[in-house]
Amino acid sequence: MTLGLETPVGRLDVTLSPGAVHRIEFGGKAPDGPVPRSVAPLLNRLKKQLREYFAGSLRDFDVPLDPDPPGTxxxxxxxxxxxxxxxxxxxxxxxxxxxxxxxxxxxxxxxxxxxxxxxxxxxxxxxxxxxxxxxxxxxxxxxxxxxxxxxxx
The missing domain is CATH 1.10.10.10 (Winged helix-like DNA-binding domain superfamily/Winged helix DNA-binding domain)
Structure with missing residues (x-):
């Protein structure tokens, strides 16, 4: 599922599943919409960490990552x-x-x-x-x- 998030560096499109963040793209164009319950816990955790990061209080992210595509x-x-x-x-x-x-x-x-x-x-x-x-x-x-x-x- 891909959702748009507003940040101090612009809108980001975030692709995630219940278990991991798969992709973040700058200049997001994903429509706003309801958040499925299955991804809500991870999305809320990511939003909290991004807020803390942009406030200068978070140095390292600990949300699970699974790049898509996975790379070499x-x-x-x-x-x-x-x-x-x-x-x-x-x-x-x-x-x-x-x-x-x-x-x-x-x-x-x-x-x-x-x-x-x-x-x-x-x-x-x-x-x-x-x-x-x-x-x-x-x-x-x-x-x-x-x-x-x-x-x-």
């Missing part, structure tokens, strides 16, 4: 490595590749960030290019906003 083994390792980067810090694509077990695979690590279907919860905005910000599916303005939020500035 390397992408999954990159996404797991991203979840270990502390809020307020950044990691180069090169270092991210090392953390994911493939030194020298900076481009592949950057591509894995681009393939991330659950931004914010899998914090690909914390991965940056050497000498710059790199890209971000939500746009560079949103990436900057998220990084400023996490740094408390």
């Amino acid at each position: 083994d390397f992408q999954a390792r990159v996404w797991e490595a991203l979840r270990r980067v502390p809020a307020g810090q950044v990691l180069s694509y090169s270092d991210l590749a090392k953390w994911a077990g493939r030194p020298g695979a900076a481009r592949a690590a950057g591509s894995a960030c681009g393939a991330n279907r659950i931004p914010i919860l899998i914090p690909c905005h914390r991965a940056v290019a050497k000498g710059g910000l790199g890209g971000f599916g939500g746009g560079l303005a949103v990436k900057k906003q998220l990084l400023r939020l996490e740094r408390g500035t």
Whole structure:
């Protein structure tokens, strides 16, 4: 089921099942509607954590994730490595590749960030290019906003 959520970085479309969040998309267009009872507990938990995150009081999300599509083994390792980067810090694509077990695979690590279907919860905005910000599916303005939020500035 896909539902729209309003956030300080714009409307997000969130796809979830009773057991996990599968996808988050920026520039959401999902219609508002009734929330099925089966997904309400997870949706409420996610909304609470997003509110706390944007208020600056939550550093790590603990809602269950199940990316759709799941990605390759390397992408999954990159996404797991991203979840270990502390809020307020950044990691180069090169270092991210090392953390994911493939030194020298900076481009592949950057591509894995681009393939991330659950931004914010899998914090690909914390991965940056050497000498710059790199890209971000939500746009560079949103990436900057998220990084400023996490740094408390």
